[in-house]
Each structure stands twice: as C-alpha cells, then as structure tokens.
Amino acid sequence: MGYNEIRGNKVKEMLVYLTSSCELNCEHCFLPDEKPVKQLSLDDLDWLTKTFEIKSVNLLGGEPTRYPYLKEAIAMFDKVTISTNGLAISEDSSRSKELIDTFKSKGKNISIQLSIHGNQSDTDAVRGPGVWQRVLAAADILKKNGIACYFLSCYNSENLSHIPWIIDQISHPLNMPLTLFPEIGKPPLTVDEQKWLFATIVKKNNEYKERNLVAQPHFFQWLGMPGRCSAGSERLCLTYNKDIVPCHFDLNYILGFVGSKLEVINRNRESFLKSSKRISPSCDFCSKSDVCRSGCYISEAYTGCPLKRNFTLERYAIATHIDSAALSNQISSMRKLLKGSLICP
Numbered sequence: 096m097g098y099n100e101i102r103g104n105k106v107k108e109m110l111v112y113l114t115s116s117c118e119l120n121c122e123h124c125f126l127p128d129e130k131p132v133k134q135l136s137l138d139d140l141d142w143l144t145k146t147f148e149i150k151s152v153n154l155l156g157g158e159p160t161r162y163p164y165l166k167e168a169i170a171m172f173d174k175v176t177i178s179t180n181g182l183a184i185s186e187d188s189s190r191s192k193e194l195i196d197t198f199k200s201k202g203k204n205i206s207i208q209l210s211i212h213g214n215q216s217d218t219d220a221v222r223g224p225g226v227w228q229r230v231l232a233a234a235d236i237l238k239k240n241g242i243a244c245y246f247l248s249c250y251n252s253e254n255l256s257h258i259p260w261i262i263d264q265i266s267h268p269l270n271m272p273l274t275l276f277p278e279i280g281k282p283p284l285t286v287d288e289q290k291w292l293f294a295t296i297v298k299k300n301n302e303y304k305e306r307n308l309v310a311q312p313h314f315f316q317w318l319g320m321p322g323r324c325s326a327g328s329e330r331l332c333l334t335y336n337k338d339i340v341p342c343h344f345d346l347n348y349i350l351g352f353v354g355s356k357l358e359v360i361n362r363n364r365e366s367f368l369k370s371s372k373r374i375s376p377s378c379d380f381c382s383k384s385d386v387c388r389s390g391c392y393i394s395e396a397y398t399g400c401p402l403k404r405n406f407t408l409e410r411y412a413i414a415t416h417i418d419s420a421a422l423s424n425q426i427s428s429m430r431k432l433l434k435g436s437l438i439c440p
C-alpha cells in the first residue's frame with residue numbers, strides 16, 4: 096500500500112483538541128474565543144479509542160493542561176505528545192507537581208512540545224509579556240525531571256533571522272531540539288529564504304550534532320526522506336466541537352463527528368484525498384511529487400521549495416564539505432525525534 100492512502104481503522108497520528116480554554120490570547124491563534132469553554136468528554140475519547148487503532152496521539156487545546164481530565168486522557172493512549180504553552184509548569188504550584196508526576200508515570204511514551212515564537216521579543220510580542228521566561232523555566236523543570244521535550248516555533252520572514260540565535264543560545268545549551276513550522280496566515284517564505292533556512296538547520300545540526308528540524312514534508316524530501324502530508328490518510332484530528340477533520344489546521348473540512356460510523360468517515364477521507372490533495376502544476380517536474388504531493392497544503396510552503404531551483408542537499412553538502420557520514424547521522428537523529436513525538440510530516 097502506498098502513501099496517501101487509508102488503512103481501515105488504523106491511524107498513525109491522531110491530534111485531539113481537548114479544550115478551547117487557554118490563558119493566553121496569542122496574536123496568531125486561529126481558534127475562536129469560545130464562550131463558554133468547549134471541551135471533549137471522556138466518553139468522546141472513549142469513542143475515539145474504540146473507533147480507531149491509534150499509534151500516537153497529540154493532545155492540544157486551547158491549552159491541554161487546563162483540561163480537567165488530562166491525567167485520564169493520557170492514560171487512554173499508548174504514545175502521547177502534549178502541545179503546551181508551558182505556563183502550568185512552574186516551581187511552586189501543586190498543579191505543576193501533579194502534571195510532572197503524570198508525565199513521568201508515562202515514561203518514554205510521552206513527549207512535551209513547548210511553544211515559542213522566535214526569540215524573547217518575538218515570543219513576548221505575540222504570546223504575551225513574560226511568556227518567554229516562563230517557557231524557559233518550564234523547559235528547565237521538564238529536563239530536570241527527565242521528561243522528553245522539544246520547542247516548536249513558528250517562523251515567518253520577520254523572525255527568520257533569529258533562528259540561529261535560538262539554536263546557539265537556547266536549544267543547544269538546554270539540549271532541546273528546535274522544531275520549526277511556517278506561520279499560518281503569513282506569506283510563505285521565498286525560495287531564497289527557504290534555501291537559507293534549510294542550509295542553516297543542516298549547518299547547525301552538523302556543528303552541534305543535534306536534530307533541529309523544519310516540520311514540513313518538502314524539507315524531509317530535501318533530506319532524501321519520504322516527507323509527505325499525512326492529513327486524512329495517516330493523520331486525523333478530533334476537535335473540541337467533536338468533529339473529525341484531516342489536519343489540526345483544517346477545521347472546516349469535516350469528515351465525520353463523534354459517533355459517526357467508521358465507513359462514513361472513511362468514505363469522506365477517500366473523497367478528501369482525491370479532491371483536496373492535488374499536486375501543484377509547479378511541482379510536476381519533481382521526481383518526489385508522487386509522495387510529497389506539494390507538501391503541506393495549509394502552509395503552501397511548496398511555492399518556495401528549494402528543489403524548484405535545483406538546490407539539493409547533495410549540492411549543498413559538496414559546497415560546504417559536510418561529509419556524508421555526519422549527514423546521515425544527523426538525518427537518523429531527526430528520524431528518532433519524529434518517531435518519539437508527533438510532528439509533521
């Protein structure tokens with residue numbers, strides 16, 4: 096069976112919006128301000144686990160640490176990633192102690208994704224004053240408790256130049272990978288900007304023997320891996336409105352609801368895969384297009400894919416004398432990070 100196909104009730108990645116509640120009001124947040132707060136019930140989650148065979152789940156919100164049944168939700172899935180703003184993790188709160196104990200009890204089957212938005216001034220401007228310091232404090236506590244964690248930052252052409260600083264000053268000293276995702280709602284990066292970004296990540300990883308990455312299918316294609324958007328095929332999302340949608344950024348394409356029959360959801364997944372995952376004509380030339388299918392349909396970052404200018408990893412490695420053994424170590428390290436967490440592609 097090929098990529099971009101569905102496999103009965105098997106879903107590799109399920110993203111779940113547990114609650115609409117969040118203490119922040121980030122500038123770029125695309126979720127409506129729900130009043131009253133909407134949240135899933137444990138019965139909804141029970142339906143999810145009985146309907147699908149799920150390999151890995153990402154619990155998000157709103158802010159998932161505000162979900163009153165987070166402990167129970169974590170226990171319902173084998174492998175869990177929590178996407179959090181980090182504010183609930185602090186030195187002196189009983190809720191934080193409870194969360195740390197819950198995370199620790201899941202052992203190697205949990206990872207925590209901490210959101211930032213570039214450097215300190217970018218993050219505080221978008222997420223709120225003082226947020227940066229609190230996220231770093233949370234990272235420190237999670238690390239001290241041996242809980243796997245990584246940063247997720249949105250990028251756009253305005254905060255792009257801050258990425259080397261974040262790697263040098265934050266993610267490297269903390270030994271915490273930086274994963275990057277294009278900011279939805281901002282124009283995609285140009286080819287030259289993406290060339291610079293991809294090259295910077297490989298260069299920094301080579302320097303520090305680390306595994307920072309750009310969470311985009313075409314970045315992995317560029318690295319020689321089968322990067323693809325798995326929305327609708329290997330990936331689904333359950334929203335706090337109880338809708339099943341293909342991707343956590345695509346809340347309007349409804350495939351079914353809590354309680355829908357699997358056959359109905361799967362028929363809708365088939366139609367989605369046929370009609371909405373089209374390869375852009377500008378990618379027709381590309382030998383990787385059958386799998387990549389123009390990458391992330393939400394971010395449209397394919398418009399600036401470096402392969403469109405024949406900027407390949409091989410060419411970059413030759414020009415910069417990065418040896419192939421170092422490169423393959425770096426790539427297999429990224430693979431491990433992808434396996435242990437729930438990141439696109």
Ligand code: SF4
Pocket residue numbers: 313316317377378381382383384387388389390397400401402403
């Ligand atoms: S050129 Fe298009 S199909 Fe090929 S890797 Fe880039 S985004 Fe994917």
Ligand code: SF4
Pocket residue numbers: 311312323324325326330341342343344390391392393394439440
């Ligand atoms: S690659 Fe983009 S569209 Fe596909 S699942 Fe990831 S975020 Fe969604």
